[in-house]
Amino acid sequence: MESGNPLLDDYVLGLTRAERPRVCFLPTASGDADHYIVRFYRAFSAHRCEPSHISLFRREQGPSDLRRHLLSQDLVYVGGGSVVSLLGVWRAHGIDSILREAWEAGIVLCGLSAGSLCWFEEAVTGFHGEPKRLRGLGLLPFSNCVHYERGAMRGEAYHRFLREGMRGGYAAEDGAALHFTGAELSRVVASRPEARGYRLDVTGSRVVEMRIATTYLGDRDAVPAAPLPEALSTAPAA
Amino acid sequence: MAGGAVRPTTATPVRRILALGGHDFSFRPPDRAVCQLLLRLAGERGGERPRICILPTASGDTSEQIAGFYSAFGERSCEPSDLSLFRLGRRPVELRDHLLAQDLIYVGGGSLVNLLAVWEAHDIASILSLAWRRGIVLAGQSAGAMCWFEAGITKSSGKPLAAAGLGLLGGSLCVHYNNEPERRAAYLNAVSDGMPSGYGLDDYAGLLWEGEGSPSAVTARRGARAYRVSKSAGEVAESPLPARFLPAPAPAALREDIAEFRRIKTMRKRAGWLG
Numbered sequence: 001m002e003s004g005n006p007l008l009d010d011y012v013l014g015l016t017r018a019e020r021p022r023v024c025f026l027p028t029a030s031g032d033a034d035h036y037i038v039r040f041y042r043a044f045s046a047h048r049c050e051p052s053h054i055s056l057f058r059r060e061q062g063p064s065d066l067r068r069h070l071l072s073q074d075l076v077y078v079g080g081g082s083v084v085s086l087l088g089v090w091r092a093h094g095i096d097s098i099l100r101e102a103w104e105a106g107i108v109l110c111g112l113s114a115g116s117l118c119w120f121e122e123a124v125t126g127f128h129g130e131p132k133r134l135r136g137l138g139l140l141p142f143s144n145c146v147h148y149e150r151g152a153m154r155g156e157a158y159h160r161f162l163r164e165g166m167r168g169g170y171a172a173e174d175g176a177a178l179h180f181t182g183a184e185l186s187r188v189v190a191s192r193p194e195a196r197g198y199r200l201d202v203t204g205s206r207v208v209e210m211r212i213a214t215t216y217l218g219d220r221d222a223v224p225a226a227p228l229p230e231a232l233s234t235a236p237a238a
Numbered sequence: 239m240a241g242g243a244v245r246p247t248t249a250t251p252v253r254r255i256l257a258l259g260g261h262d263f264s265f266r267p268p269d270r271a272v273c274q275l276l277l278r279l280a281g282e283r284g285g286e287r288p289r290i291c292i293l294p295t296a297s298g299d300t301s302e303q304i305a306g307f308y309s310a311f312g313e314r315s316c317e318p319s320d321l322s323l324f325r326l327g328r329r330p331v332e333l334r335d336h337l338l339a340q341d342l343i344y345v346g347g348g349s350l351v352n353l354l355a356v357w358e359a360h361d362i363a364s365i366l367s368l369a370w371r372r373g374i375v376l377a378g379q380s381a382g383a384m385c386w387f388e389a390g391i392t393k394s395s396g397k398p399l400a401a402a403g404l405g406l407l408g409g410s411l412c413v414h415y416n417n418e419p420e421r422r423a424a425y426l427n428a429v430s431d432g433m434p435s436g437y438g439l440d441d442y443a444g445l446l447w448e449g450e451g452s453p454s455a456v457t458a459r460r461g462a463r464a465y466r467v468s469k470s471a472g473e474v475a476e477s478p479l480p481a482r483f484l485p486a487p488a489p490a491a492l493r494e495d496i497a498e499f500r501r502i503k504t505m506r507k508r509a510g511w512l513g
Binding site: 032088092128 | 296297298299322323324326329330349351352354356393395407
């Protein structure tokens with residue numbers, strides 16, 4: 001849902017392998033902001049998929065059976081915002097367990113910012129003031145940090161949390177996407193030529209950061225997909 | 239506060255909660271009357287320019303609710319602010335400091351279930367309870383009124399169902415009482431099935447708790463009532479409470495520039511410049 005750049009949207013739609021994928025947007029982290037819902041319907045227009053959304057703040061208007069609706073999708077797209085509020089509201093409506101079920105059933109789950117952090121065991125949120133550690137849904141047994149641009153406060157905090165015992169994980173710059181199959185990273189793709197994903201681990205008291213070969217999804221300067229280094233194809237010890 | 243030696247203390251602040259069955263922030267008389275009451279309660283604690291903060295959490299921090307609040311209080315003698323938990327990213331605020339600095343905290347309507355869930359995630363409940371004990375007025379309408387009770391009847395999941403509140407006030411509350419018959423019916427059933435008894439509030443009716451004891455009822459619209467709903471001998475009984483009528487204050491004098499803008503708008507409309 002980057003404005004003017006459909007590369008990542010096209011990529012996730014492609015992952016569903018459906019001709020006209022059913023896509024449901026969960027704008028919870030934004031408080032179901034109207035402008036965000038409109039942006040979703042623009043980006044995922046009805047001519048290439050079957051879009052819908054669930055507003056947990058306006059339940060009287062949407063599908064009444066949340067589980068049935070979510071489990072009938074090919075793709076669930078989670079929008080950005082406050083990950084703390086997102087997880088709180090999801091738990092209140094039982095969305096956390098429905099999404100786990102959806103994931104186990106092979107429905108593609110995706111999202112940006114808060115919509116990325118939520119899938120991981122642990123995450124760094126910088127939404128409000130000082131960056132904080134928090135627990136996500138735990139589908140992916142790693143930590144996650146988004147908006148991992150150079151010099152950002154969030155990145156520094158991530159390194160500190162790792163030294164303090166946070167499990168190893170993945171960071172992504174804006175425009176980069178971490179694509180997992182099961183609980184393993186398949187590849188890193190990007191909608192911007194310079195965007196990268198990173199693997200972070202701790203050895204002793206040192207944080208080891210490794211840049212992951214990233215496939216730019218655009219036509220220009222296309223980089224061929226590189227095979228993952230061996231260290232990345234296995235999950236780290238918990 | 240530190241424990242230890244007993245010192246002469248100032249009197250315990252009076253705990254006050256104003257629960258409202260439903261209203262808008264419009265300029266219509268009953269809405270003006272409700273806002274006037276909120277302003278008066280805030281002023282009793284904060285003096286001439288009391289601090290009033292809206293928590294629009296239950297709506298997902300919609301712009302409509304926030305804008306409505308500022309349109310009602312922006313031009314009045316008070317210091318209005320909003321605490322939007324979904325928008326903190328753009329405007330970091332120390333939640334605790336900000337809330338405890340208020341004279342009145344107003345909670346907007348929306349989803350009671352989401353309100354409680356988001357508050358729990360951000361640890362707001364304990365701050366509000368402390369604010370209440372310190373004499374900061376807690377107020378709100380719809381979900382923002384039911385949240386103070388042990389339970390309420392909410393449409394957070396579509397159909398009207400019982401949901402828990404913070405429990406600062408014992409018993410339960412049902413809002414939009416005669417305005418949404420299906421909500422009232424669900425409430426009467428729930429009380430009959432063992433939900434703690436409590437109150438029903440029509441739109442523009444309110445209940446004010448000041449210290450211990452029973453609340454006093456107020457109404458800003460003729461015919462809008464507050465009801466005591468209780469169960470005795472297996473029967474649920476509804477009894478209307480005598481309520482004090484809140485007259486609407488004269489519309490606030492418009493600021494010079496806004497008055498000018500309205501005059502021009504009217505002129506343009508008359509001249510047919512605007513559709």
